[in-house]
Amino acid sequence: xxxxxxxxxxxxxxxxxxxxxxxxxxxxxxxxxxxxxxxxxxxxxxxxxxxxxxxxxxxxxxxxxxxxxxxxxxxxxxxxxxxxxxxxxxxxxxxxxxxxxxxxxxxxxxxxxxxxxxxxxxxxxxxxxxxxxxxxxxxxxxxxxxxxxxxxxxxxxxxxxxxxxxxxxxxxxxxxxxxx
Numbered sequence: 144x145x146x147x148x149x150x151x152x153x154x155x156x157x158x159x160x161x162x163x164x165x166x167x168x169x170x171x172x173x174x175x176x177x178x179x180x181x182x183x184x185x186x187x188x189x190x191x192x193x194x195x196x197x198x199x200x201x202x203x204x205x206x207x208x209x210x211x212x213x214x215x216x217x218x219x220x221x222x223x224x225x226x227x228x229x230x231x232x233x234x235x236x237x238x239x240x241x242x243x244x245x246x247x248x249x250x251x252x253x254x255x256x257x258x259x260x261x262x263x264x265x266x267x268x269x270x271x272x273x274x275x276x277x278x279x280x281x282x283x284x285x286x287x288x289x290x291x292x293x294x295x296x297x298x299x300x301x302x303x304x305x306x307x308x309x310x311x312x313x314x315x316x317x318x319x320x321x322x323x
Contacts, residue, residue, distance in 0.1 A: 155184075155192040165201060175204055178214040179221055 158169050165172075176183055176191075181200065184192045193201075200221070207217045 152195070155194060156198065158191045158193070161193045161198055161201065164198060165205065167205075172201065175201065175214070179204060179218040181221075 156164070158172055161172060162169050175181065181197070183197055184194070186192050204217055204221070207220060208214075212220070
């Protein structure tokens with residue numbers, strides 16, 4: 144058996160394809176399936192359908208057989224591997240549940256923090272925004288008052304300049320009084 148043999152990756156393989164991949168006879172695969180209780184799925188016609196996992200298990204069985212184990216021992220190894228896999232899966236599920244609980248706790252803490260920050264914003268920052276708004280309104284009113292006062296001042300100045308011109312336009316200039 145050549146573990147490095149290249150084969151096309153598919154979802155399922157027939158017994159003939161698996162025999163070509165593993166390089167063994169189909170009766171050997173059927174025998175191994177029977178003695179080590181492999182659970183190979185079948186299609187609607189009752190034909191065996193092997194998955195990549197099934198092929199890897201069969202390769203593992205051949206490797207154990209080459210190392211000198213008999214089929215009874217291989218069956219126990221596979222059962223033990225199944226038990227270990229089930230225990231690992233159960234442990235992973237428990238760890239995921241714990242992580243989920245921790246995430247929920249962290250999420251609740253974050254939510255509480257956000258509520259506290261929101262309340263803090265409402266209590267502390269909103270009055271500052273209100274004060275800024277009041278200052279802006281006062282600033283706008285002061286600008287308007289200054290513009291009105293400047294307009295009043297410039298009108299008075301224009302009036303005074305206009306009066307001065309009138310008074311001085313009636314009088315003859317020094318040049319016209321001398322030469323005129």
